[in-house]
Amino acid sequence: MHRLHAPHNQPSGDESPAEAVATTRRALIGTAAGLGAAALVAPGVVLHTLSAQAETAPITNKSRWGLLIETDKCAEGCRACIEACDHEHGLDRQVPEGSPSKWEQQKAVWIRKVKLQDNQTGRITQLPLMCQHCEHPPCVDVCPTGASFKRADGIVMVDRHLCIGCRYCMMACPYKARSFIHHNTTGQLTAVPRGKGCVESCNLCVHRRDYGQDSTACADACAATGHHAILFGDLKDPESPIRRRMREIQNRQIREDLGLNTGVRYAGI
Amino acid sequence: MKRIVYREWRIPPQRYWSLIGYLAALIGIGALSFGYMEHEGHWVTGMSNSVVWGMPHVFAVFLIVSASGALNIASIGTVFKKPIYKPLGRLSGLLAVALLVGGLLILVTDLGRPERLIVAMTHYNFSSIFAWNIYLYTGFMAIVIAYLWSMADRQGAPFNYPIGVFALIWRLALTTGTGSIFGFLVARQAYDAAILGPMFVALSLAYGLAVFMLVLFFCFEEEGRSIGPRVLRRLRNLLALFVAVVLYFVLIYHLTNLYMAKKDAFEHWLLLGGGFYTFVFWVGWILVGNLVPLWILYHPALSEQRNWIIAACTLVILGGLAAMYVIIIGSQAFPLAMFPGHTILESGFNDGVQGAAASYWPSIPEVLLGIGGVALSLLIILVGVRVLQFLPESLADEVVAPDEEQLAEAVAVKPA
Ligand code: SF4
Ligand code: SF4
Numbered sequence: 287m288h289r290l291h292a293p294h295n296q297p298s299g300d301e302s303p304a305e306a307v308a309t310t311r312r313a314l315i316g317t318a319a320g321l322g323a324a325a326l327v328a329p330g331v332v333l334h335t336l337s338a339q340a341e342t343a344p345i346t347n348k349s350r351w352g353l354l355i356e357t358d359k360c361a362e363g364c365r366a367c368i369e370a371c372d373h374e375h376g377l378d379r380q381v382p383e384g385s386p387s388k389w390e391q392q393k394a395v396w397i398r399k400v401k402l403q404d405n406q407t408g409r410i411t412q413l414p415l416m417c418q419h420c421e422h423p424p425c426v427d428v429c430p431t432g433a434s435f436k437r438a439d440g441i442v443m444v445d446r447h448l449c450i451g452c453r454y455c456m457m458a459c460p461y462k463a464r465s466f467i468h469h470n471t472t473g474q475l476t477a478v479p480r481g482k483g484c485v486e487s488c489n490l491c492v493h494r495r496d497y498g499q500d501s502t503a504c505a506d507a508c509a510a511t512g513h514h515a516i517l518f519g520d521l522k523d524p525e526s527p528i529r530r531r532m533r534e535i536q537n538r539q540i541r542e543d544l545g546l547n548t549g550v551r552y553a554g555i
Numbered sequence: 556m557k558r559i560v561y562r563e564w565r566i567p568p569q570r571y572w573s574l575i576g577y578l579a580a581l582i583g584i585g586a587l588s589f590g591y592m593e594h595e596g597h598w599v600t601g602m603s604n605s606v607v608w609g610m611p612h613v614f615a616v617f618l619i620v621s622a623s624g625a626l627n628i629a630s631i632g633t634v635f636k637k638p639i640y641k642p643l644g645r646l647s648g649l650l651a652v653a654l655l656v657g658g659l660l661i662l663v664t665d666l667g668r669p670e671r672l673i674v675a676m677t678h679y680n681f682s683s684i685f686a687w688n689i690y691l692y693t694g695f696m697a698i699v700i701a702y703l704w705s706m707a708d709r710q711g712a713p714f715n716y717p718i719g720v721f722a723l724i725w726r727l728a729l730t731t732g733t734g735s736i737f738g739f740l741v742a743r744q745a746y747d748a749a750i751l752g753p754m755f756v757a758l759s760l761a762y763g764l765a766v767f768m769l770v771l772f773f774c775f776e777e778e779g780r781s782i783g784p785r786v787l788r789r790l791r792n793l794l795a796l797f798v799a800v801v802l803y804f805v806l807i808y809h810l811t812n813l814y815m816a817k818k819d820a821f822e823h824w825l826l827l828g829g830g831f832y833t834f835v836f837w838v839g840w841i842l843v844g845n846l847v848p849l850w851i852l853y854h855p856a857l858s859e860q861r862n863w864i865i866a867a868c869t870l871v872i873l874g875g876l877a878a879m880y881v882i883i884i885g886s887q888a889f890p891l892a893m894f895p896g897h898t899i900l901e902s903g904f905n906d907g908v909q910g911a912a913a914s915y916w917p918s919i920p921e922v923l924l925g926i927g928g929v930a931l932s933l934l935i936i937l938v939g940v941r942v943l944q945f946l947p948e949s950l951a952d953e954v955v956a957p958d959e960e961q962l963a964e965a966v967a968v969k970p971a
Contacts, residue, residue: 368903383598384598388598388603390905391603391604391605391905391913391914392597392598392603392604394604395604395903395904398902398903398904398906399901399902399903400899400901400902400903400904400906401899401900401901401902402894402897402898402899402900403897403898403900404896404897405896405897405898406896410900411897415893415904415906424740424741424742426680426682427682427683428682428683428684428685428739428740429680429683429685430675430679430680430683430685430686430689431674431675431678431679431680431686432678432679432680433678448671448674448678449667449668449671450666450667450668450669450671450672450674450675451666451667451668451669451671452666452667452675452685453607453608453667454683454685454736456604456607457607457608457740457742457743457887458740458741458742459742460741460742460891460893461742461891461893462604462605462891462893462904462906464604465604466597466602466604466607466667467596467667468596468597468598468600468602468603469595469596469597469598470595470596482596482667483596483597483666483667483668484667484668485667540893540894541742541893544741544742555894
């Protein structure tokens with residue numbers, strides 16, 4: 287399936303580049319359909335047509351985006367998803383400040399790798415951990431200004447114009463998914479506004495959603511390494527690959543006891 | 556019993572202005588710290604992505620909690636009709652407002668984007684206890700100002716009781732709200748306990764009264780006004796009671812936590828293996844903040860001496876700061892329990908590898924910002940007592956109302 291990469295520095299609010307992308311996409315869809323690879327391409331066409339509307343149409347709750355992570359496929363020492371995320375959102379442009387240990391504690395991290403050992407059996411598990419895009423997000427509940435919000439399609443993110451930097455959401459998040467920007471930032475990408483004094487976290491590559499792309503940077507990078515540990519997709523569509531895979535294998539939420547109904551699910555923990 | 560006369564604080568101008576000068580200097584240093592942290596960003600503080608609320612919150616929450624506790628004296632006088640406390644009502648109201656202002660200012664200046672305060676006042680998310688608290692705090696100030704008016708103005712007198720009742724209820728809601736900022740955080744093992752609400756009420760009673768007593772003693776001493784043994788005894792006994800109540804709540808809080816298996820790890824860490832936090836808990840909070848003051852306040856000889864009572868108040872306040880340190884910072888330093896039954900071997904985000912606590916060390920600007928807030932509260936109090944009639948001229952035994960028990964006796968012997 288072809289995938290369109292929105293130019294890295296595309297302003298997410300600007301209409302004209304969006305339209306340009308849409309036009310290209312329609313042209314491509316036309317070509318694809320014209321080629322007549324009916325059975326294989328048809329679902330792709332449907333998907334793309336839907337997302338092409340999504341750019342101009344308001345975001346609806348017809349989809350709920352999420353990730354399925356198969357921990358047994360996550361390779362020891364691999365950091366492909368983290369590097370891709372950092373690059374996609376300009377986190378690799380952070381300039382270290384203070385001592386290295388201080389910087390370790392203060393830099394923004396949207397996705398990290400965690401290695402666990404079962405106390406009983408000694409079994410080792412690796413997994414990438416990021417904002418879980420909770421259906422009932424505690425961060426949104428506690429945010430005094432409403433800067434933390436959940437989109438209709440289930441993506442939880444921070445409006446950096448409303449965030450006052452109180453960090454209450456960080457106190458409330460059970461996954462320690464959020465980072466506070468402790469220092470001055472430079473060279474941010476226009477698609478990913480970030481700035482000193484605000485809080486941020488994984489946004490499921492929301493700019494890709496809005497340009498109709500069908501994956502996240504981490505999932506793509508993981509697939510590119512051949513591990514295929516991260517699957518992105520629509521949790522509401524019973525026929526989506528993620529849903530099909532979720533039917534096939536056991537998977538659960540981290541801290542299921544909290545009843546947050548997370549959008550990120552893990553197999554093998 | 557004589558009529559209570561209130562009079563402005565008449566210490567010599569040089570003394571007054573030098574006090575104001577000290578406080579202004581501290582506020583100035585606090586302001587510089589704020590400017591520095593705001594300009595450089597929070598990276599110059601000890602705060603990190605693991606410990607997101609640091610020293611400023613310790614000071615701010617302590618002041619806010621004390622603010623509501625300081626109003627208690629007025630409530631006892633008005634609502635519980637203990638006439639001996641009546642002359643102290645005005646000072647109690649002033650303290651409540653002043654401490655609250657200081658505390659809130661610290662909170663605001665510690666925001667990542669303090670210049671967006673207007674956003675916080677125009678965008679509300681009503682599911683957030685924080686947003687409620689903005690209303691609770693501003694409402695509290697308005698109510699206390701009305702309360703002061705009802706105490707000081709003849710026309711306000713008839714409203715004194717209803718406003719007093721309202722203020723009492725409001726302040727209980729406020730402190731419960733402050734406690735609930737922590738108490739409703741399901742994710743953190745140390746929090747997620749409804750008992751934090753009432754426990755904060757207990758803390759507020761003790762800290763508010765300790766601050767109140769120190770301010771009262773200082774103002775009276777400076778100007779040579781007298782406090783009789785009866786008032787002294789009353790305040791002392793009240794403080795002892797409140798400190799004991801705090802101890803009770805701390806005990807219940809930790810016992811319930813110990814009872815719940817999932818909180819075992821946290822309790823074990825805090826009570827035994829938490830290093831600095833364990834030390835601050837046992838030595839700072841329990842020993843210095845509770846046991847030693849209780850010992851002084853119940854000691855037959857020491858409890859009769861003003862200086863020892865002052866020492867007890869000071870210890871209660873130091874213990875209060877230690878308590879806030881443990882509650883606010885210790886609870887963040889302890890790693891989130893994301894994977895029960897597992898040990899984290901490696902993590903790219905300080906997730907408590909091998910159960911290690913996050914590191915935090917307060918930086919100097921954070922501490923100075925906190926002290927600046929305290930100084931601001933004190934400045935408001937000093938200016939207040941100087942320009943308005945907050946302080947009773949005397950609290951000598953023959954001036955204040957007789958004890959209620961004697962009052963009842965007096966009524967009984969008097970032919971009806
Ligand atoms: S994981 Fe944390 S930041 Fe993400 S939605 Fe849930 S509570 Fe919010
Ligand atoms: S830091 Fe920002 S997003 Fe988080 S609770 Fe505060 S205002 Fe909301």
